[in-house]
Amino acid sequence: MAQQPERPTLFQWSGGFPALTRMTRRFYETYVPEDELLAPLFANMSPDHPERVAAWLGEVFGGPKAYSGTYGGYDRMISQHIGKEITPEKRARWVQLLVRSADDVGMPTDPEWRAAFVAYVEWGSRLAVENSQLESHPPAHMPVPRWWWVCDATPDARVSALAVQTTEEAPVMELPTEGEPISFDAHIKPLFRSKDRQSMKFVFDLWAHDDVSLHADAILQRLRNGSMPCDGAWPAEKVDAFDRWIQAGKPA
Numbered sequence: 001m002a003q004q005p006e007r008p009t010l011f012q013w014s015g016g017f018p019a020l021t022r023m024t025r026r027f028y029e030t031y032v033p034e035d036e037l038l039a040p041l042f043a044n045m046s047p048d049h050p051e052r053v054a055a056w057l058g059e060v061f062g063g064p065k066a067y068s069g070t071y072g073g074y075d076r077m078i079s080q081h082i083g084k085e086i087t088p089e090k091r092a093r094w095v096q097l098l099v100r101s102a103d104d105v106g107m108p109t110d111p112e113w114r115a116a117f118v119a120y121v122e123w124g125s126r127l128a129v130e131n132s133q134l135e136s137h138p139p140a141h142m143p144v145p146r147w148w149w150v151c152d153a154t155p156d157a158r159v160s161a162l163a164v165q166t167t168e169e170a171p172v173m174e175l176p177t178e179g180e181p182i183s184f185d186a187h188i189k190p191l192f193r194s195k196d197r198q199s200m201k202f203v204f205d206l207w208a209h210d211d212v213s214l215h216a217d218a219i220l221q222r223l224r225n226g227s228m229p230c231d232g233a234w235p236a237e238k239v240d241a242f243d244r245w246i247q248a249g250k251p252a
């Protein structure tokens, strides 16, 4: 089966642990201690609580299983909420200040990441309310959830309406003439516009022979089904040229 080009995880898009930790530090070290609803709840938290929650979020957002590996996974997280009797007011404040912390430290502001982020903190915080009630019986030994983009929509799959307008023309197709061998440099690379390159650069470089060779089957599949480029499918002859280059052994 053809390999799909990777799409970024929420963890990668967020900026990884440094960014998540900046956010949780801002939240637990600046906002929580001065908030009358939250300060008492977190008065005895461990000094590394921001790193712990960043590790949890990183794992949920598709990053390394750092919370499970280092701190004890789902069971540890649940054990810390049990009996805390979190009220709806405290929950709402928690979410409000976490989102404010995300703004303060420059977490991504694109609609896709924010939608996924807020969806998770809404969901998770409402579970925290349930799990923290005296009469609650949280299920034991559950996996750490793995969150994903809302409706599968990644930010790179769409051209923003605010993107700088370029007058970049569709590339001129230079297909090999009769008997001329097809090559990456002369015929394939010019098919990709700089904006195509830009929108895929988080995973590979469309102007690099090695990268395109490695992902050629997956690229071909997406060109054929019209999901790439995201602003309009290629005409069949262009897709066929790409296919022909693969058949020819992907020459440089």
Ligand code: HEM
Pocket (backbone or CB within 6 Å): 041, 042, 043, 044, 045, 046, 049, 052, 053, 056, 057, 071, 076, 077, 080, 081, 084, 086, 090, 091, 094, 095, 120, 121, 122, 123, 124, 125, 126, 128, 129
């Ligand atoms: C998406 C929502 C949430 C996530 C992902 C989350 C995550 C975590 C994690 C991973 C821990 C355990 C850290 C450790 O290993 O010690 C923890 C502890 C805790 N959480 Fe949450 N939490 C959420 C919502 C909430 C809410 C809404 C509240 C209260 C308003 C809350 C209050 C607490 C408290 C009081 C602790 C224990 C702190 C301590 O004394 O060490 N959490 N949380």
